[in-house]
Amino acid sequence: MSLPVTLAAAFAARRARLSERFGGPALIVSGLSRPRNYAGNRYPFRAESHFLYFLGRPLEGAALLVEPGRAVLFAPLPDPEAELWGGKQASLDDLARELEIEVRPIDELVASDELATLPAQDAEGAIWQSEVVGREIIQGSGVELEGRDRELADAVIELRLTHDEAAIRQLRFAAHVAERAHRAGMRGTRVGQHEYEVRARMEAAIIASGCSCSYNSIVTVHGEVLHNERHDGLLETRDLVLADVGAETPEGWASDVTRVWPAGGQFSTTQRALYDVVLAAQRAAIAAVAPGVRYLAVHRAAGLEMLRGLLDLGIFRGDLDDLYMRGAAALFFPHGIGHLLGLDVHDMEDLGDRAGYAPGRVRSASPGDRYLRLDRDLAPGMAVTIEPGFYQIPALLSNPDEVGGLSSALDRTRLLEFNDVRGIRIEDDVLVTSQGREVLTAAIPKMTDEVEATIRDR
Amino acid sequence: MSLPVTLAAAFAARRARLSERFGGPALIVSGLSRPRNYAGNRYPFRAESHFLYFLGRPLEGAALLVEPGRAVLFAPLPDPEAELWGGKQASLDDLARELEIEVRPIDELVASDELATLPAQDAEGAIWQSEVVGREIIQGSGVELEGRDRELADAVIELRLTHDEAAIRQLRFAAHVAERAHRAGMRGTRVGQHEYEVRARMEAAIIASGCSCSYNSIVTVHGEVLHNERHDGLLETRDLVLADVGAETPEGWASDVTRVWPAGGQFSTTQRALYDVVLAAQRAAIAAVAPGVRYLAVHRAAGLEMLRGLLDLGIFRGDLDDLYMRGAAALFFPHGIGHLLGLDVHDMEDLGDRAGYAPGRVRSASPGDRYLRLDRDLAPGMAVTIEPGFYQIPALLSNPDEVGGLSSALDRTRLLEFNDVRGIRIEDDVLVTSQGREVLTAAIPKMTDEVEATIRDR
Numbered sequence: 001m002s003l004p005v006t007l008a009a010a011f012a013a014r015r016a017r018l019s020e021r022f023g024g025p026a027l028i029v030s031g032l033s034r035p036r037n038y039a040g041n042r043y044p045f046r047a048e049s050h051f052l053y054f055l056g057r058p059l060e061g062a063a064l065l066v067e068p069g070r071a072v073l074f075a076p077l078p079d080p081e082a083e084l085w086g087g088k089q090a091s092l093d094d095l096a097r098e099l100e101i102e103v104r105p106i107d108e109l110v111a112s113d114e115l116a117t118l119p120a121q122d123a124e125g126a127i128w129q130s131e132v133v134g135r136e137i138i139q140g141s142g143v144e145l146e147g148r149d150r151e152l153a154d155a156v157i158e159l160r161l162t163h164d165e166a167a168i169r170q171l172r173f174a175a176h177v178a179e180r181a182h183r184a185g186m187r188g189t190r191v192g193q194h195e196y197e198v199r200a201r202m203e204a205a206i207i208a209s210g211c212s213c214s215y216n217s218i219v220t221v222h223g224e225v226l227h228n229e230r231h232d233g234l235l236e237t238r239d240l241v242l243a244d245v246g247a248e249t250p251e252g253w254a255s256d257v258t259r260v261w262p263a264g265g266q267f268s269t270t271q272r273a274l275y276d277v278v279l280a281a282q283r284a285a286i287a288a289v290a291p292g293v294r295y296l297a298v299h300r301a302a303g304l305e306m307l308r309g310l311l312d313l314g315i316f317r318g319d320l321d322d323l324y325m326r327g328a329a330a331l332f333f334p335h336g337i338g339h340l341l342g343l344d345v346h347d348m349e350d351l352g353d354r355a356g357y358a359p360g361r362v363r364s365a366s367p368g369d370r371y372l373r374l375d376r377d378l379a380p381g382m383a384v385t386i387e388p389g390f391y392q393i394p395a396l397l398s399n400p401d402e403v404g405g406l407s408s409a410l411d412r413t414r415l416l417e418f419n420d421v422r423g424i425r426i427e428d429d430v431l432v433t434s435q436g437r438e439v440l441t442a443a444i445p446k447m448t449d450e451v452e453a454t455i456r457d458r
Numbered sequence: 459m460s461l462p463v464t465l466a467a468a469f470a471a472r473r474a475r476l477s478e479r480f481g482g483p484a485l486i487v488s489g490l491s492r493p494r495n496y497a498g499n500r501y502p503f504r505a506e507s508h509f510l511y512f513l514g515r516p517l518e519g520a521a522l523l524v525e526p527g528r529a530v531l532f533a534p535l536p537d538p539e540a541e542l543w544g545g546k547q548a549s550l551d552d553l554a555r556e557l558e559i560e561v562r563p564i565d566e567l568v569a570s571d572e573l574a575t576l577p578a579q580d581a582e583g584a585i586w587q588s589e590v591v592g593r594e595i596i597q598g599s600g601v602e603l604e605g606r607d608r609e610l611a612d613a614v615i616e617l618r619l620t621h622d623e624a625a626i627r628q629l630r631f632a633a634h635v636a637e638r639a640h641r642a643g644m645r646g647t648r649v650g651q652h653e654y655e656v657r658a659r660m661e662a663a664i665i666a667s668g669c670s671c672s673y674n675s676i677v678t679v680h681g682e683v684l685h686n687e688r689h690d691g692l693l694e695t696r697d698l699v700l701a702d703v704g705a706e707t708p709e710g711w712a713s714d715v716t717r718v719w720p721a722g723g724q725f726s727t728t729q730r731a732l733y734d735v736v737l738a739a740q741r742a743a744i745a746a747v748a749p750g751v752r753y754l755a756v757h758r759a760a761g762l763e764m765l766r767g768l769l770d771l772g773i774f775r776g777d778l779d780d781l782y783m784r785g786a787a788a789l790f791f792p793h794g795i796g797h798l799l800g801l802d803v804h805d806m807e808d809l810g811d812r813a814g815y816a817p818g819r820v821r822s823a824s825p826g827d828r829y830l831r832l833d834r835d836l837a838p839g840m841a842v843t844i845e846p847g848f849y850q851i852p853a854l855l856s857n858p859d860e861v862g863g864l865s866s867a868l869d870r871t872r873l874l875e876f877n878d879v880r881g882i883r884i885e886d887d888v889l890v891t892s893q894g895r896e897v898l899t900a901a902i903p904k905m906t907d908e909v910e911a912t913i914r915d916r
Contacts, residue, residue: 034492034501035579035580035597035598036504036579037506037579037710037801037802037808038507038598038804038807038808039579039598039807039808040807041673041802041803041804041807043494043501044674044687046494046495049495049496080853083853084684084792084853085683085684085685086683086684086685086686087680087682087683087686088852088853121493121494121495121496121497122492122493122580122581123580123581123582123585124580124581124582126581139493139582140493140496140497194666194668196666196667196668199665200661200663200664200665200666201662203658203661203662204658204659204661204662207654207657207658207662208652208654208655208658209654210652210654210689210690215499216500216502222545224545225544225545226542226543226544227543227544228544228545229502231668232668232708250690252495334542343495344495344496345499346496346498346499349496349497349499350495350496350497394546395538395541395542395546396542
């Protein structure tokens with residue numbers, strides 16, 4: 001499978017759909033690259049996702065004007081001085097030919113109060129964008145838009161919520177590259193290594209596929225730290241390695257996958273038991289994915305199935321439904337079952353719950369649901385992650401406020417027998433189809449015997 | 459060789475030296491992390507280099523106050539809510555114990571016009587810094603400082619120009635990791651691969667050593683594009699691969715190394731001939747490195763040696779010194795021989811030529827010297843790169859303004875015979891010692907037969 005390239009016509013169709021829904025004029029900006037330790041040493045440029053959606057090419061300092069019957073790309077003129085360092089640059093005519101769009105110098109863009117826009121993510125980008133549109137734009141303020149900007153956000157959300165064929169090809173490829181990464185990680189694991197040695201193999205598989213990481217990789221023996229970005233721990237025989245690693249295609253589309261495997265090559269009995277509980281919860285959630293189903297129901301299906309498993313293992317005692325209502329699942333599975341996936345690994349999170357929550361729905365305050373990033377009715381073409389987890393988090397388990405009334409139902413003596421499990425999460429990328437669902441990351445080893453066989457296959 | 463850790467006492471000594479030179483109060487800020495495609499998806503945090511120099515720990519949103527007899531770290535309080543996601547956070551007491559410094563909450567820092575400071579690199583960091591110090595700080599404005607800020611910059615430059623033992627240990631390790639990366643790159647090269655496959659192996663070696671990349675890797679068959687950041691080209695039998703790839707230790711110290719090798723495993727006669735010309739120029743430059751020598755002289759030694767080689771090959775005809783004066787070397791070697799190396803790969807470039815140029819010296823306008831980033835008298839403890847190159851750059855060679863009077867001296871027919879060479883650069887990291895110099899990256903294969911043997915050793 002080689003890198004898919006989206007044709008200009010697909011982007012033109014997206015722009016046409018935007019102007020149908022929104023009218024115009026809308027100005028979609030690409031943003032600016034960000035300095036790392038000095039101006040000449042910059043992070044790799046990553047264009048704003050909305051810009052990539054409608055154009056596909058990460059041009060720095062560019063803006064796309066969309067209005068009824070017309071789309072114009074405003075781009076910076078090539079800098080002859082920069083040619084010595086950066087090589088031959090595409091002229092505006094080159095861009096027009098390649099991207100099949102009218103291209104004008106960015107200086108010719110006339111600022112106007114009529115231009116609706118979506119805010120750039122960082123301050124430097126927003127300062128530049130403010131000059132371009134002629135009014136103050138606050139970085140990362142997509143959560144609190146008003147007026148025409150908000151209408152533009154809603155139109156873009158409506159488009160980006162369900163993926164077209166070109167987008168699905170990109171997501172499939174990102175999922176395929178995640179498979180390469182996770183297999184490389186499993187195969188390369190040895191007791192005595194540092195976490196960063198496993199991470200190195202996984203990220204190498206991503207780079208060697210022409211992609212980049214869609215987010216900062218989590219590769220850790222401390223999976224109970226949900227967003228653990230340290231990689232300097234040592235792998236010991238009884239450790240589980242949790243790897244949450246995904247790829248991003250050059251056009252910007254993401255995968256987001258978590259697997260867990262035993263550093264020593266074999267799950268212990270207790271690790272296997274809890275792993276299978278999480279796996280059953282994940283399967284229940286995936287089975288629940290279908291058009292018309294509310295995502296909150298998928299989340300609850302996972303929590304309920306996980307709690308059933310914990311009852312079977314004797315970690316909890318009591319009535320399933322009663323315990324679930326009292327937040328028992330959330331004590332070990334405090335986050336949401338997943339989120340939208342697309343050009344962002346949390347797709348359109350820059351626009352806040354306006355993207356993830358259907359109109360009229362708001363986040364619940366309950367411990368089990370409060371971190372759920374998505375609550376819409378699923379529809380064909382949506383892509384979501386399904387990622388239940390089981391974690392022994394000291395901040396929860398030793399906090400009387402969190403354990404509260406569950407204290408008598410929780411068998412801490414039994415739980416102690418599972419102390420070789422700190423954190424397990426199993427995460428796949430799932431496309432909603434008219435028939436139900438398709439797991440884009442299905443080829444990545446997931447059952448305990450598959451995982452063990454992959455580790456042995458060195 | 460394992461990751462070196464600098465002891466708290468070394469940082470305390472640096473802070474003491476700063477307050478001796480500058481007095482105080484000086485406020486050295488760490489900066490903020492930068493969003494990638496949305497606020498929750500951020501680039502890995504890289505603290506400001508000045509902060510790393512005086513503290514070593516990349517704490518986000520922190521500031522170090524240095525004044526005579528006293529240093530205080532102002533740090534954000536741990537956020538209990540964040541513990542669920544980020545795990546147990548160091549308390550201020552933990553930090554005080556580990557870093558052996560007084561630590562206070564950042565909210566207790568009193569803004570004052572008396573506080574001298576060095577500007578953060580990006581807008582978000584500078585906005586935050588403006589609040590902290592109580593006056594407007596412009597991002598990346600280290601080039602144009604005034605008053606006490608300028609005095610602080612000069613004091614910091616004086617310290618950072620020559621490296622102490624702890625810094626040299628860091629630079630040695632970064633150089634050692636670059637060796638791993640370049641050997642992995644050479645060994646992993648196969649005709650028919652994409653450039654990014656070679657890059658993947660090299661960066662994997664860096665990550666697997668617990669380091670990160672000190673700059674965006676250049677791995678290309680188009681070495682004539684000096685800052686080429688594309689990696690999607692295919693390796694063909696007659697291609698030379700140019701890899702400019704360096705490592706950064708967790709404390710922030712950099713290596714910066716370029717090697718060139720034949721994709722097919724063997725240099726052609728013409729590639730070998732030009733490679734040896736660049737290598738001779740590099741050796742001449744390294745041999746010229748010694749305390750008291752002006753770096754501009756090192757630069758010119760390289761250019762002169764390269765031109766001698768081009769005359770020997772018949773690419774130029776004429777008198778060596780006369781041609782050199784007329785810019786003949788710069789036609790194929792348009793950039794400087796190197797730059798300072800330290801916490802930044804172009805060390806202290808955030809402070810502009812104030813760091814690279816000795817007081818009273820300014821950049822020359824001549825084609826051969828204008829891009830030289832450093833012109834100081836070398837002193838023991840300074841680290842510099844030595845990186846001459848030979849490039850056939852269309853923007854120079856087909857530009858009558860650039861070739862000008864050299865047209866009759868340049869044998870274009872002879873040059874055509876070397877059309878299997880687009881770009882060659884050979885770059886090492888060199889520490890100035892009291893005896894002369896030490897090449898920190900000496901273990902990385904460099905002679906053509908060493909390079910070929912490394913490629914064969916699969």
